[in-house]
Amino acid sequence: MNAPFVGVLNAGSSSIKFAVRGVGADRPLQLRGQVEGIGVAPRLVLRDAGGSVLREQQWDAAGFDHTDATREIIALVNARLGKGALAAVGHRVVHGGTHHAAPRRIDAQLLAELKTLIPLAPLHQPHNLAPIQVILENAPDLPQVACFDTAFHATQPMLARRYALPRSFHDEGVMRYGFHGLSYEYVSHRLREIAPHLAAGRVVIAHLGNGASLCAIRDGKSAATTMGFTAVEGLVMGTRCGSIDPGVLLYLMDEHRMNPRDIESLIYKQSGLLGVSGISPDMRTLRDSREPAAAEAIALFVYRVQREIGSMAAALGGLDGLVFTAGIGENDAAIRSEIIAGCGWLGLEVDAGRNTAGKSGRISSNDSTGEVWVVPTDEESMIVDHTIEQLQLRAA
Numbered sequence: 001m002n003a004p005f006v007g008v009l010n011a012g013s014s015s016i017k018f019a020v021r022g023v024g025a026d027r028p029l030q031l032r033g034q035v036e037g038i039g040v041a042p043r044l045v046l047r048d049a050g051g052s053v054l055r056e057q058q059w060d061a062a063g064f065d066h067t068d069a070t071r072e073i074i075a076l077v078n079a080r081l082g083k084g085a086l087a088a089v090g091h092r093v094v095h096g097g098t099h100h101a102a103p104r105r106i107d108a109q110l111l112a113e114l115k116t117l118i119p120l121a122p123l124h125q126p127h128n129l130a131p132i133q134v135i136l137e138n139a140p141d142l143p144q145v146a147c148f149d150t151a152f153h154a155t156q157p158m159l160a161r162r163y164a165l166p167r168s169f170h171d172e173g174v175m176r177y178g179f180h181g182l183s184y185e186y187v188s189h190r191l192r193e194i195a196p197h198l199a200a201g202r203v204v205i206a207h208l209g210n211g212a213s214l215c216a217i218r219d220g221k222s223a224a225t226t227m228g229f230t231a232v233e234g235l236v237m238g239t240r241c242g243s244i245d246p247g248v249l250l251y252l253m254d255e256h257r258m259n260p261r262d263i264e265s266l267i268y269k270q271s272g273l274l275g276v277s278g279i280s281p282d283m284r285t286l287r288d289s290r291e292p293a294a295a296e297a298i299a300l301f302v303y304r305v306q307r308e309i310g311s312m313a314a315a316l317g318g319l320d321g322l323v324f325t326a327g328i329g330e331n332d333a334a335i336r337s338e339i340i341a342g343c344g345w346l347g348l349e350v351d352a353g354r355n356t357a358g359k360s361g362r363i364s365s366n367d368s369t370g371e372v373w374v375v376p377t378d379e380e381s382m383i384v385d386h387t388i389e390q391l392q393l394r395a396a
Contacts, residue, residue, distance in 0.1 A: 005030060005081060006393065007089040008383045009070070011127045014038045016069050020077055021384050023087060023393050031080060035069040037061075042069065046076060054080075066130035071138065088143040090387035091132055092182060092379065094124040094231070096148030098173060103151070103386040106132055106144040114146065120173065121230065123268060145387040152181030155221040160315065163229070176233075178225035180207045180326075182379040184215045187325050189382075190375050192220065195362075198371055201320035204312045206305065207377065208335070209326035210238035210281060214305070216312035224315035226308050232267050235308060236301045238281030241271035273297045283328050283335065302335065306342035319346050321371035330359050330376050340372060348372055 010017040015036040022028040031054075033046035042064045046055040055076070059068075077086060091106075095117045104110055111132055118125045135142055153161075161176045163169070184205055191199035203217045212235040216224040226234030226243075236242045244267065252258045258266070274281040277297035279289055286294040313319040322343070324336055333356045340350045347369030354363040364372035387393070 005085050005087060006384050006387050007077060007086050008091075008380050008387075009073070009089060009131045010092045010380070010383075011066060011070075011131050013123060013127050014040065016066065016073065016131060018073050018077075019380050020081065020086070021380075023388060027381060027384050031077065033073075035073065038064065038066060038069055044069075044072065044076075046080075066127060067134050070131040070134040074135070074139065086142060087393050088145060088387050088391050089135060090145045090147055090383040091128065092149065092383060093128045093132075093146045094149045094179065095121040095177070096146075096150045098175075100146075100148055101151045101154035103145055103147045103390050105390055106136070106146050108136065110146065111136065120177075123264075124231070143391050145383075145390045147182060147383045147386045149179045149181045150177045152185045153178035153215075153222045153225055156223060156225070160224045174229060176225075176228035178213075178215070178222065179227045179231045180211070180213050180215070180225075181222075182382045183207050183325060183377040184217065184222065184225075186378050186382040187323060187375045188217060188220045191323065191373075194375070195321075195371070195373065198321045198373070202313075202316040202318055203321045203323060204309055204316070204319060205323045205325060206309070206329050206339075207326045208235075208305070208324065208329035208332075211240070212237045212301075212305075212326070212328070214308050214312050216315045218316055224312055226312075236276075236297075236304045237272045239269050239272045239274045241267045241275065242304060273301060276300055283332060287332075287334070298335075298338075302338045302342070305339050309339070309343055309346070313346055319348075319370055321373065322346075322348060323373045323375050325375050325377040330374055336363065336372075336374070346370060 005020050005022060008019045015034055015038060017034040020031040022030060029049040031046060031048065033044065035042060035044045037043050040061055042059040042061060044057045045053060048054055093114060097117045114129055132144055135144055163174060165174060187205050188199065200219055205215045205217060207213050211231060213225060213227045215222055232240045234242050249263055252263065272281060273286060277286055277294045279291060279294055280286060286298055328335055337350050337355055340348050349365045349368035350363055350372055351365040360374050360376055362371060362373050
């Protein structure tokens with residue numbers, strides 16, 4: 001198939017991020033943008049490859065949803081690059097369930113299957129699937145590929161995925177799936193290029209952003225991860241509480257008369273750094289604050305990461321290296337230093353100069369027995385690669 005460009009759509013609850021890249025070997029970026037504020041105050045920003053703003057647009061909130069946003073994006077890309085310039089569109093889809101452990105070309109049947117997984121990811125899956133539906137209806141000849149965030153973790157042993165619940169629940173899909181898989185896959189591939197000796201060993205990757213998780217990786221394959229049935233389990237996050245005793249939720253239901261939707265809002269949107277600090281879910285804002293609660297939120301974030309690194313190292317039977325990635329992991333040298341300060345028992349030590357020098361590369365000291373790296377993630381690039389491979393695209 002000959003065509004010059006591949007589109008990438010990453011739809012969230014109130015936004016759709018998009019990009020257009022070339023099919024050539026270096027996957028050159030052509031356009032990038034997002035529609036944000038969907039349902040509140042929709043606003044589009046389109047940028048060129050250099051980051052310059054090409055267009056800004058706003059709409060009335062009433063009635064403007066993900067369907068409208070997708071149509072606007074496709075029309076805008078066609079207007080800029082020419083109708084038919086897109087060879088395909090790749091999508092980030094959070095949940096692939098138990099049957100989809102690799103990227104898949106999308107058709108009506110696959111879309112119907114993915115809709116049945118909405119109960120497993122009700123806050124993410126419907127928004128991921130909305131643009132797919134729009135394109136199937138309005139441009140049925142435009143190939144689409146689904147890239148699943150859960151797929152990378154399908155290599156985990158079943159013991160790492162099972163909950164100690166009656167088997168009937170496991171059989172209907174109540175198990176640990178893990179997320180951030182496209183990020184972990186990309187960073188693992190980069191490690192093969194920049195540190196092949198480490199990539200072949202036992203590594204923990206720390207994807208630390210507004211959503212945060214760890215993944216234990218052995219020889220490039222997922223062995224364990226902190227997120228489980230949903231993306232709320234595990235570490236403290238921007239607005240998500242992370243792992244919590246289920247008894248707390250029962251208490252809140254009994255004593256505070258909270259219903260399931262109240263609980264959902266609490267653990268996904270009101271907790272984490274925001275809930276503990278009472279100030280913000282943004283680590284940068286908390287760093288700038290002098291409020292004791294802000295310092296406590298940061299300390300809790302660090303402590304939980306340190307504790308779970310130990311859990312991931314145990315799953316691997318040892319540790320050869322730790323890799324930081326995502327927004328906080330790539331940009332916050334202080335957080336990296338604080339986390340590693342609690343990992344001396346694993347032989348990890350940071351070189352202060354290397355740690356503050358940049359956003360990528362090795363930051364461990366010469367005396368560290370395990371390596372510490374910063375590797376920027378690029379889920380978008382991973383989606384483009386998968387789309388090109390699935391459809392066997394080639395440059396025009």
